[in-house]
Amino acid sequence: MQLNLTGQRAVIAGASRGIGRAIARGFAAEGTDVDLTARDEKVLAATAEELSSTHGVTVRQAAYDLSLPEQQDAVAEAFAGADILVNVAGAVPSGEIDVLSDEDWRLGWELKVFGFINLARLFYKQMKARGSGVIINIIGMAGIRLDALNIAGSTGNAALMAFSRCLGARSVDFGVRVIGVNPSLTDTDRAANILRHRAQEELGDANRWQEFVSRLPMGRLGRPEEIADMVVFLASDRASYVSGSIINVDGGLGGRP
Numbered sequence: 001m002q003l004n005l006t007g008q009r010a011v012i013a014g015a016s017r018g019i020g021r022a023i024a025r026g027f028a029a030e031g032t033d034v035d036l037t038a039r040d041e042k043v044l045a046a047t048a049e050e051l052s053s054t055h056g057v058t059v060r061q062a063a064y065d066l067s068l069p070e071q072q073d074a075v076a077e078a079f080a081g082a083d084i085l086v087n088v089a090g091a092v093p094s095g096e097i098d099v100l101s102d103e104d105w106r107l108g109w110e111l112k113v114f115g116f117i118n119l120a121r122l123f124y125k126q127m128k129a130r131g132s133g134v135i136i137n138i139i140g141m142a143g144i145r146l147d148a149l150n151i152a153g154s155t156g157n158a159a160l161m162a163f164s165r166c167l168g169a170r171s172v173d174f175g176v177r178v179i180g181v182n183p184s185l186t187d188t189d190r191a192a193n194i195l196r197h198r199a200q201e202e203l204g205d206a207n208r209w210q211e212f213v214s215r216l217p218m219g220r221l222g223r224p225e226e227i228a229d230m231v232v233f234l235a236s237d238r239a240s241y242v243s244g245s246i247i248n249v250d251g252g253l254g255g256r257p
Contacts, residue, residue: 003236006031009058010235011082013066013075013119014089016043018188019138022224023086026232028055035079036061038089066090067111069118076122081130084235085123087116088138091190092153094197105152113156117163124167124176131175134235137164138227141184141250157182161246168244177243179234184250187221217252 010027014020016038024034028051036044041063048059062078064071066089090112093104120135127133142150143157161180168178185191195209203211213221230249233239248254 001238003030003232003238005232005236007033008083009033009035009079009081010084010086011035011037011075011079011123012086012088013115014038014087014138015047015061016040018190019183019186019224019227020086020088021047022228023088023138023231024051026225026228027084027235028057028059030232030236031055031057032084033058035059035082037064037066037075037079039063039065066115066119067107072115072118072122075119076126080126082123082126083133085119085133085135086138086231086235087119087136090115092150092156094150094153094194096149097151100152108152109156112153113159116160120163120167120178124171124178127176128171128174133176135167135171135176135178136231136234137178137180138231139164139180139182139246141182141248141253144182144248144254164246165244172243177240179239179242179244180246181227181231181234182246182248182250182254183222183227184216184248184253185221186227187223191221217256220251222249222251 010032012020012024015024015036024036027034036048038044044061048061052059064075092108092112116137137160139157139160142153143161146154164178164180171178195212196206199209200206227249
């Protein structure tokens with residue numbers, strides 16, 4: 001399928017590893033120029049070199065702390081005019097309400113919730129003025145499979161789903177599409193750490209984390225490339241009638257009790 005993304009430019013906010021890096025690779029493979037940002041300058045530089053040498057696209061990178069409003073403003077200025085914004089950065093601490101501190105809530109939400117919203121607002125303003133653009137928020141299944149053991153993450157993800165739906169229903173009036181994507185646990189270092197913690201808490205042995213993986217509907221974690229493929233498709237004109245929607249890429253998990 002021809003996605004016609006060659007020559008467009010995508011900003012990947014949270015591109016240094018895992019799903020974000022896979023998304024950057026997916027766009028580059030389609031001939032899309034990519035702008036990469038995250039906190040780790042060294043990792044970003046290595047990813048930029050890989051993408052430019054492998055796919056011959058233009059790659060720019062700059063390290064920013066996406067939890068800080070002034071750094072969010074800097075991203076929008078440095079990468080102004082992008083055709084596509086993908087928000088990926090952020091991990092909200094898990095735990096019950098009486099375990100999480102005020103700082104846990106605020107630090108997690110400054111990056112994952114307000115970081116997404118603020119970058120979307122900044123790039124949406126540019127896209128609306130131009131009359132075109134796509135914003136994709138990588139959110140997560142915790143906003144659907146609500147869990148008191150992950151109350152900050154579930155609440156934050158639910159808020160981002162509502163935000164994506166609201167904005168995506170209105171943005172089409174100005175030629176801009178906004179979409180949310182919910183991956184379930186994906187094969188990344190972060191997912192492995194989450195499952196190790198869960199195995200320690202529930203089974204008394206962190207090394208038994210693979211037992212949770214075997215219980216998933218497909219018996220495995222999702223692959224970052226599978227999330228990336230969906231994101232790249234949704235950003236293309238092949239998905240031109242999709243906006244204000246939340247797409248689950250979860251291997252059937254959302255339908256299980």
